[in-house]
Amino acid sequence: MMKSRLVIFTIQQSYMAIRIFITGGTFDKEYNELNGQLFFKDTHISDLLEMGRSKVAVEIRTLMMVDSLEMTDEDRQLIAYQCEQCDETQIVITHGTDTMTDTALILEQKIRNKTIVLTGAMIPIKFGSSDGLFNLGSALAFAQTLAPGVYVAMNGRYFHANNVRKNKQTGMFEEIK
Amino acid sequence: MMKSRLVIFTIQQSYMAIRIFITGGTFDKEYNELNGQLFFKDTHISDLLEMGRSKVAVEIRTLMMVDSLEMTDEDRQLIAYQCEQCDETQIVITHGTDTMTDTALILEQKIRNKTIVLTGAMIPIKFGSSDGLFNLGSALAFAQTLAPGVYVAMNGRYFHANNVRKNKQTGMFEEIK
């Protein structure tokens, strides 16, 4: 069994890209200088991967561009469907932090045999001091190394989908128990 | 055996910080505006951890502040000694990229039962477009998840110490074979 695991591992490293699904969230918000509102235009994921000099093979797909407080059940079904259908077994999802753990729980119930890592940002990437680049670096690393399952990667750590909450006072993610 | 591994894992997660050793490198270079030269002052690791909203428990220690092209055998012996002596079993080392793989090989020969991840940056952190924050995020993640051994974490990927080189034409890290 140990041997077969190594074989699978080698295949993943060599032939299989990491799938990145974009859903919006603070991560990709921009400042509209005409009305002073934050809004979505395009994802900045490619800029971040370039800045990080990333050579990880990735397949990027934008599923939606929404504030996670406005994410519907249908949106979450779509995300789950896409995770299930895609060929890749390592998946990173960029997601608003407010309901990231809700989506993680749904994916945990539905998806088997894939390593899914949700991440996001507390500060938009377009701002000077965003945590987005740090989070993306850690999410891609966790996606390459963690066993199949659904995880939240924030604050430099990873959390199992069924044991994580966002502390609304501190903005930090933490274990429930 | 699987059970005992899980026990160890739980202990690490709960009680043990990640040790971060600073050795200098492009990562921490600054621009001296009086003479136009790059130089070292202090490490920026704390600023990066703050920007990344990191809640990973870490113990930071600056071992040296050198350009890795000027790192001596004695410097590498000191790094190895510190890795061996410290209580922590998960270690991240910030290091210049030019000789990062040399130091990794020496650590590989000397250190057992610890997960050591070397990382650095192609662009100084003080510059606007550094890869340092991305690399630190991935290095901390790899340190938490990879089995004991010595690794280089660059370009979003991890490499085993005995199978990695820096491609001098592209600046990217790659497997030797």
Place this chain on the structure above:
Amino acid sequence: MMKSRLVIFTIQQSYMAIRIFITGGTFDKEYNELNGQLFFKDTHISDLLEMGRSKVAVEIRTLMMVDSLEMTDEDRQLIAYQCEQCDETQIVITHGTDTMTDTALILEQKIRNKTIVLTGAMIPIKFGSSDGLFNLGSALAFAQTLAPGVYVAMNGRYFHANNVRKNKQTGMFEEIK
């Protein structure tokens, strides 16, 4: 006459600082990472002056911290009063762009013998790509060189208070006629 002008000039250069009044506006907005709203905390004017390596003698005073769409008549009376009372004859006011020209008109009616330059930013300074540093550099320069009067300094240009409007489609300032 030329001689007396030179005398006045010398006095201003040597003994008199430029007064900077802070009123808020996009310039000083920050991103609240807990609720995703933009808000005011402290002004960033000192950070900008430091980044610009400014050696212009300045006296900074925060009068208010408001979105200029919420600026009241009383607020504008206060600004005018402060401009009138202060010792300095060269004044820079940071101000939200939406009603900057309204405040300029009121100052134009009330203040004599002072060079008053209003400026602001289309993008908060805390964001990576703000125009605030550029605008502050030009506003300080205009305050040092323009004849007494009230001006708006935006988009690298200066406008007389009675002949400027913000084009709401483009976000750019332009002459009315």
Place this chain on the structure above:
Amino acid sequence: MMKSRLVIFTIQQSYMAIRIFITGGTFDKEYNELNGQLFFKDTHISDLLEMGRSKVAVEIRTLMMVDSLEMTDEDRQLIAYQCEQCDETQIVITHGTDTMTDTALILEQKIRNKTIVLTGAMIPIKFGSSDGLFNLGSALAFAQTLAPGVYVAMNGRYFHANNVRKNKQTGMFEEIK
């Protein structure tokens, strides 16, 4: 005479762009991530004008891309020749700070009836904390408002070409007497 001056002023504002000559200097230096050296590629002046949302009409021309410590007499003759020949009467020159005052003195001797403003940066624009955007904002403003002559615009101030030096201890520009 006052009337004719106003006429000239109106023409400049309406029809005549500011000429920007690029000569290199710290302003435009970049970090070569393969060898860790600073080098010149392209000028960043257009990026800065865009970031500043500048609507000043400008004509940009790169004359050279050199460290000002390596600028030759021939280089300075070329700059003077270009200042003389160009149609514009308002000129901004980006220039390394180390010998900026030398070039200013030569232009002062050769050019009449034009407002020439030399500026630069202590920190490369590509770095996060450059003074370049601030300096460009002030230089463009000074070029629009100062009487014909040759000036250095640094540290938020302007200096006459024949009364300015760079203080090598502080990196700041100051009057000689």
